[in-house]
Amino acid sequence: MDDASVSPPTPPTPPGPPARAATPASTNHIARAAIIWAVCTAIAIVVFLLVAPHVVEWGILPAAASNRSDEINTVMWIFTLLSIPVFFMVVVFGGYAAFAFNRRRGRAGGTFLPSRRLPVVWIIISFVLVTFLYVYGLSFLNQVNAQEGNNPLVVNVTGEQWLWNFSYPQYGNAQSTALELPVNRPVIFHIQSVDVQHSFWIPAFGIKQDAVPGETTTISATPETIGTYVVRCAELCGLYHAYMETPVYVVSAGDFDTWVHAQVTPVPTSSSSSFIQPNVLPAEAANRASWRTSSVAEG
Amino acid sequence: MRKLFPSYLTGAILAIIGYIAGSQFVYHRIGSDNQPAGPNFTEQGMVVGFALFFIGWLIGIGALKYPFTWLLALKDPDHEEEMRLAGKDAGIIRYFKFTTDHKVVGIQYLVLVLIMLGFGGLGALLIRSELMRPGALLFPTETYNTIVTMHGMLMILATITFFIGPFGNFIVPIMIGARDMAFPRLNALSFAILVPAIVIFLSIPFWGYGQANGYGGGVQTGWTVYGPIATQTGMGMTALATAVILAGFSSILGAVNVITTIITMRAPGMRWTRMPMTVWGIFGAALLAALGTSSFAVDLLLILLDRIYKTSFFAASTGGNAVGAGGGNAWLSQNLFWFFGHPEVYLIVLPAFGIVCDVVAVFSRKPIFSYKMGVLGIMGVCVVSFLVWQHHEFVSGWAPELRFWYMATTELISVPTGFVFLVLLGTLWRGRIWMTLPMMFALSFLWNFVIGGLSGVFLSDVPLDVQLHGGMFVTAHFHYTIVGGALMCFFAAVAYWFPKMTGRMLDEKLGWIAFWGIQIGFNVAFLSMFIAGLQGMPRRVADYDPAFATANFITSIFAFLLIASVALYFYNIVISWVAGKKAVANPWGALSLEWQTPTPVPLENFEEIPVVTSAPFQYTQETVEAEAAAEPAAGQAAG
Ligand SMILES: [Cu+2]
Numbered sequence: 001m002d003d004a005s006v007s008p009p010t011p012p013t014p015p016g017p018p019a020r021a022a023t024p025a026s027t028n029h030i031a032r033a034a035i036i037w038a039v040c041t042a043i044a045i046v047v048f049l050l051v052a053p054h055v056v057e058w059g060i061l062p063a064a065a066s067n068r069s070d071e072i073n074t075v076m077w078i079f080t081l082l083s084i085p086v087f088f089m090v091v092v093f094g095g096y097a098a099f100a101f102n103r104r105r106g107r108a109g110g111t112f113l114p115s116r117r118l119p120v121v122w123i124i125i126s127f128v129l130v131t132f133l134y135v136y137g138l139s140f141l142n143q144v145n146a147q148e149g150n151n152p153l154v155v156n157v158t159g160e161q162w163l164w165n166f167s168y169p170q171y172g173n174a175q176s177t178a179l180e181l182p183v184n185r186p187v188i189f190h191i192q193s194v195d196v197q198h199s200f201w202i203p204a205f206g207i208k209q210d211a212v213p214g215e216t217t218t219i220s221a222t223p224e225t226i227g228t229y230v231v232r233c234a235e236l237c238g239l240y241h242a243y244m245e246t247p248v249y250v251v252s253a254g255d256f257d258t259w260v261h262a263q264v265t266p267v268p269t270s271s272s273s274s275f276i277q278p279n280v281l282p283a284e285a286a287n288r289a290s291w292r293t294s295s296v297a298e299g
Numbered sequence: 300m301r302k303l304f305p306s307y308l309t310g311a312i313l314a315i316i317g318y319i320a321g322s323q324f325v326y327h328r329i330g331s332d333n334q335p336a337g338p339n340f341t342e343q344g345m346v347v348g349f350a351l352f353f354i355g356w357l358i359g360i361g362a363l364k365y366p367f368t369w370l371l372a373l374k375d376p377d378h379e380e381e382m383r384l385a386g387k388d389a390g391i392i393r394y395f396k397f398t399t400d401h402k403v404v405g406i407q408y409l410v411l412v413l414i415m416l417g418f419g420g421l422g423a424l425l426i427r428s429e430l431m432r433p434g435a436l437l438f439p440t441e442t443y444n445t446i447v448t449m450h451g452m453l454m455i456l457a458t459i460t461f462f463i464g465p466f467g468n469f470i471v472p473i474m475i476g477a478r479d480m481a482f483p484r485l486n487a488l489s490f491a492i493l494v495p496a497i498v499i500f501l502s503i504p505f506w507g508y509g510q511a512n513g514y515g516g517g518v519q520t521g522w523t524v525y526g527p528i529a530t531q532t533g534m535g536m537t538a539l540a541t542a543v544i545l546a547g548f549s550s551i552l553g554a555v556n557v558i559t560t561i562i563t564m565r566a567p568g569m570r571w572t573r574m575p576m577t578v579w580g581i582f583g584a585a586l587l588a589a590l591g592t593s594s595f596a597v598d599l600l601l602i603l604l605d606r607i608y609k610t611s612f613f614a615a616s617t618g619g620n621a622v623g624a625g626g627g628n629a630w631l632s633q634n635l636f637w638f639f640g641h642p643e644v645y646l647i648v649l650p651a652f653g654i655v656c657d658v659v660a661v662f663s664r665k666p667i668f669s670y671k672m673g674v675l676g677i678m679g680v681c682v683v684s685f686l687v688w689q690h691h692e693f694v695s696g697w698a699p700e701l702r703f704w705y706m707a708t709t710e711l712i713s714v715p716t717g718f719v720f721l722v723l724l725g726t727l728w729r730g731r732i733w734m735t736l737p738m739m740f741a742l743s744f745l746w747n748f749v750i751g752g753l754s755g756v757f758l759s760d761v762p763l764d765v766q767l768h769g770g771m772f773v774t775a776h777f778h779y780t781i782v783g784g785a786l787m788c789f790f791a792a793v794a795y796w797f798p799k800m801t802g803r804m805l806d807e808k809l810g811w812i813a814f815w816g817i818q819i820g821f822n823v824a825f826l827s828m829f830i831a832g833l834q835g836m837p838r839r840v841a842d843y844d845p846a847f848a849t850a851n852f853i854t855s856i857f858a859f860l861l862i863a864s865v866a867l868y869f870y871n872i873v874i875s876w877v878a879g880k881k882a883v884a885n886p887w888g889a890l891s892l893e894w895q896t897p898t899p900v901p902l903e904n905f906e907e908i909p910v911v912t913s914a915p916f917q918y919t920q921e922t923v924e925a926e927a928a929a930e931p932a933a934g935q936a937a938g
Contacts, residue, residue, distance in 0.1 A: 062835045083753040094745040097727035126717045130710045137760040196528035203835030206766045210695045214615020217696030234769030234837045236521040242840035
């Protein structure tokens with residue numbers, strides 16, 4: 001910086017009255033920036049509306065396979081739409097200032113002193129936005145909290161290092177390490193853990209609930225599309241956390257009945273009563289997840 | 300040679316002797332036969348060893364000499380002695396010993412923080428290398444989880460220190476017109492505590508690794524150290540808990556000192572409304588550090604008790620392979636952790652708010668736009684940040700009926716944050732903008748932090764959080780706030796105050812190359828990570844479904860660019876510090892007090908304490924026009 005040695009007034013000296021009113025500007029910068037902002041926002045919204053219907057088929061969002069996933073995607077669209085103008089508000093006005101008022105353009109500098117109005121307007125707009133998002137989110141919160149009625153299927157989920165166990169108390173405690181569900185019937189998951197905290201997550205259903213040792217937590221959803229999905233653990237739970245996955249098969253009611261009755265004599269899977277050897281060999285853990293390459297491509 | 304007594308050398312020697320004495324005392328005098336029901340003597344030995352390591356270090360560097368002299372003789376050191384302790388005429392050695400001058404402490408902090416960021420960045424490099432492709436590429440999961448834990452915790456320790464430490468110590472006292480901090484010896488002590496804490500922390504991988512208990516050595520928990528897995532995991536956890544408790548002490552002592560300094564040591568006329576925003580930001584952060592840290596320290600103490608004395612704060616008895624004796628609750632751990640953990644992320648960001656406001660004002664040659672709103676923003680975030688922690692537990696099952704309230708506070712906090720954006724945009728508008736390196740980084744804060752903030756609003760919404768919690772979306776979000784927001788401001792602050800702190804200019808050309816590498820690498824890497832999160836990829840996994848391969852590959856490649864560019868910036872710092880262009884006292888034409896002192900800043904900063912008569916950065920039409928006229932070729936050559 002050649003010009004780095006500008007000598008400023010020392011602060012103890014009163015610098016006189018605050019900068020006087022702005023010299024009449026030849027260009028209306030606010031209007032220009034506002035136009036750029038409006039154009040950017042409009043383009044981004046159009047692009048978003050064109051892209052949004054395809055994100056599932058492009059694999060950006062997991063398949064929407066339950067009543068929850070549609071709600072979640074709706075909330076996500078609304079939030080994204082509202083974020084676009086806010087993002088461009090900051091970026092366009094900041095970027096415009098950085099270019100238009102750069103001292104290389106030879107401007108001697110102007111002033112833009114706070115009016116009383118601008119902060120007030122800013123506060124009001126941000127409160128309105130936040131209130132809207134809150135109330136909107138709240139209405140969905142009530143639906144998340146709502147219990148499923150109408151003959152729900154109860155599934156007891158037990159997390160343990162590093163696999164999931166499922167049992168079906170309405171079907172003689174049929175047991176399985178893969179999750180099989182009938183389509184279009186509400187499911188209530190009662191979730192437990194026998195060792196450390198895990199988190200029961202089915203991305204395609206849009207549900208997640210921690211498995212907490214000593215507590216039973218609950219979440220519900222209604223699967224709506226037949227297919228193969230996946231349960232993942234979403235809480236770091238030790239050595240093979242990355243492999244703590246298991247498939248979810250959503251099948252027709254008839255197929256489910258056949259399957260669940262075949263499970264009634266419990267196969268000796270590991271469960272809370274049998275102490276599993278935690279020292280799983282890495283090869284075995286990787287083996288456990290080997291199904292993921294073949295069957296879950298669409299999930 | 301006599302100068303080395305006391306110094307860090309004697310400190311290190313006594314520390315090692317202390318560790319050996321402490322651990323051997325436990326093994327030989329108390330016991331070494333670990334029984335399932337009895338105390339864990341091995342880890343008890345570690346803790347006692349670390350404690351004596353720490354005390355040996357303090358004795359060795361001479362930190363306890365003055366308190367003890369005072370206790371024995373009840374005599375305060377006279378002025379001359381104080382000056383000797385502040386490193387008067389000691390030369391370069393004063394940076395390697397217990398020195399009370401706040402400028403020495405600031406430089407010590409700066410170097411330590413850069414080292415911590417370097418180690419943390421190394422962790423990021425290893426993580427992204429492992430995640431470049433699906434499948435187990437480089438490490439066993441045991442090693443990978445330990446790296447993830449250490450990367451997270453070390454980066455948190457670095458980022459909660461990297462404003463309060465270097466700049467809160469070096470710059471803030473000069474900015475408010477003080478001769479030193481309120482408690483100079485406490486100040487030196489808070490740095491002296493952090494050094495052994497980091498040494499102990501870096502020893503984590505060497506504890507219990509390889510002699511697995513079936514649940515892995517090192518630390519398998521992630522930086523959140525939730526119970527009961529923190530009880531189950533390897534011996535590295537005991538090292539981590541001890542180290543972080545010590546670092547917490549350092550943080551609280553430093554914070555109390557900063558708060559007291561700002562409240563009591565301001566120069567005449569430096570009213571609250573005349574402080575630069577940096578001071579406000581660091582003040583808010585210090586309040587959070589002083590009030591929040593102890594909650595995490597308690598959490599870690601309970602973990603140590605659970606591990607060593609087999610108490611059961613976090614473990615419920617469920618039979619089978621349950622951890623501990625039972626009766627405890629894992630939700631306690633989540634609450635203790637996040638009561639600290641959430642204010643802590645604002646602790647990182649508040650000084651960034653302040654610094655970015657000041658930098659933008661100086662390089663726009665305008666007073667801060669709507670100063671009071673900026674202060675309200677910073678202090679509003681400071682207060683509300685204590686009321687939002689449950690949003691980390693939306694899916695934990697704990698108190699679901701409270702979710703509506705925490706959702707409200709969480710979304711509310713975006714309002715004061717928005718104030719800061721108004722201040723920044725208003726200050727830029729119609730300024731006379733000088734695009735220096737610090738200004739570039741400050742402007743990148745606008746772009747990055749607005750993305751970080753908006754993605755945070757997604758997560759504050761319970762239905763969306765149920766889907767995105769614990770996934771890569773969250774990881775991308777908080778990297779946008781901490782790297783994109785705070786780290787960019789740290790780079791801005793380093794570039795801005797480099798001339799004052801080192802007497803040399805930071806090389807602009809290298810800085811610009813690094814800047815663009817950092818911005819491009821960071822944005823592509825983490826936008827791509829948002830995609831992985833939306834796809835359903837969980838956090839902190841050593842391996843993942845091939846469905847996430849593309850997003851992770853892009854993230855890794857651009858993360859390498861980011862890491863290489865940060866390394867270039869670090870190289871720039873080192874090379875400019877050694878051989879940069881000599882700086883004049885006020886190269887930026889800034890108006891705050893620290894730039895009115897000569898460079899290098901003399902021992903007690905001011906010959907005469909200045910009297911302040913105006914708010915900060917009162918650039919006026921006249922001064923800016925005069926400056927423009929004085930520039931060669933009316934600014935065409937500038938930039
Ligand atoms: Cu798990």
